Amino acid sequence: MTDIFSAPHFRDDNEARKTLEAILWPDGPVCPFCGVIGHAYATKRAGLYRCAEKQCRKDFTVTMGTVMERSKIALHKWLQAFHLMCSSKKGVSAHQLHRTLDIGYEAAWFMAHRIREAMRAGGLAPLGGNGGIVEADETYYGRVERPRKRRTDGRPYVKEGKSANKRPIVAPVERGGNVRTFHVPVADKASVSKIVRENIARESKLHTDESPLYTAVGREFADHGTVKHTAHEYVRYENDDAIHTNSAEGYFSIFKRGMRGIYQHCKEKHLHRYLAEYDFRYNHRIALGYNDGDRAALAVKNAAGKRLTYRGPNGIGL
Numbered sequence: 001m002t003d004i005f006s007a008p009h010f011r012d013d014n015e016a017r018k019t020l021e022a023i024l025w026p027d028g029p030v031c032p033f034c035g036v037i038g039h040a041y042a043t044k045r046a047g048l049y050r051c052a053e054k055q056c057r058k059d060f061t062v063t064m065g066t067v068m069e070r071s072k073i074a075l076h077k078w079l080q081a082f083h084l085m086c087s088s089k090k091g092v093s094a095h096q097l098h099r100t101l102d103i104g105y106e107a108a109w110f111m112a113h114r115i116r117e118a119m120r121a122g123g124l125a126p127l128g129g130n131g132g133i134v135e136a137d138e139t140y141y142g143r144v145e146r147p148r149k150r151r152t153d154g155r156p157y158v159k160e161g162k163s164a165n166k167r168p169i170v171a172p173v174e175r176g177g178n179v180r181t182f183h184v185p186v187a188d189k190a191s192v193s194k195i196v197r198e199n200i201a202r203e204s205k206l207h208t209d210e211s212p213l214y215t216a217v218g219r220e221f222a223d224h225g226t227v228k229h230t231a232h233e234y235v236r237y238e239n240d241d242a243i244h245t246n247s248a249e250g251y252f253s254i255f256k257r258g259m260r261g262i263y264q265h266c267k268e269k270h271l272h273r274y275l276a277e278y279d280f281r282y283n284h285r286i287a288l289g290y291n292d293g294d295r296a297a298l299a300v301k302n303a304a305g306k307r308l309t310y311r312g313p314n315g316i317g318l
């Protein structure tokens with residue numbers, strides 16, 4: 001790790017800025033006010049550009065409109081933080097960032113959450129499709145802060161016992177592909193069906209365990225294969241498919257080990273951000289052809305557009 005950080009863009013603010021510009025502006029400076037690409041002058045101050053559009057003429061820098069905007073932390077430290085969070089399988093605690101980057105703990109904490117925001121995916125196409133297999137499974141992690149009353153209507157899918165009052169997470173996972181996790185207040189038929197419906201292409205084959213949560217929604221897919229975990233069945237062969245939910249289980253296991261080891265105290269309201277972080281690393285894992293550097297560059301690229309406002313010169317929306 002220390003060898004990697006000897007690169008100039010990890011050591012020097014100005015070098016880091018140049019790296020950011022290369023990643024975020026491959027076709028020249030992008031004005032965050034009017035959106036024009038490659039039509040700006042460099043000013044005397046390094047990193048400050050002036051839009052050359054007649055109607056605009058505003059000054060901007062590469063961090064405007066990104067999660068790094070208005071941060072007092074030097075850019076090379078941001079790049080180190082991006083790299084650390086993208087390359088360690090289980091994540092990096094704010095304490096570790098605070099020590100490694102020599103910045104205040106609070107600053108490190110905010111930085112980590114902003115990087116998670118950059119890692120968050122949004123508005124994506126459905127998983128699966130083309131007869132692909134998508135597994136769906138749910139798990140429970142951490143105690144809820146306001147315990148719910150037990151339901152008394154006898155419905156079988158209400159978790160009691162060990163999982164009662166824990167935070168439910170629902171995860172559709174493409175076999176050999178991407179994951180998309182959701183923290184829901186309650187994992188019941190309504191919430192689970194909604195996630196499955198909205199995130200998995202209808203032409204996919206759905207694989208789940210025998211939970212009744214998936215029975216009805218399963219009929220909407222090309223095929224619905226189930227394994228009986230309660231009967232210790234973990235894989236079943238049907239036609240040419242191996243029916244299992246091992247990808248989902250594998251994801252949950254990385255997530256839980258990481259959360260227990262690195263992020264012991266995660267408030268419920270932040271759980272979805274941590275999930276976004278684990279999803280991002282999983283979806284850009286080595287097996288899918290990404291190395292640590294690719295992953296960090298992608299997260300940095302994602303850092304743009306998270307705070308864009310798209311305003312015209314007179315405040316008119318574009």
Ligand SMILES: [Zn+2]
Pocket residue numbers: 031032033034035036051052053056057058
């Ligand atoms: Zn402009």
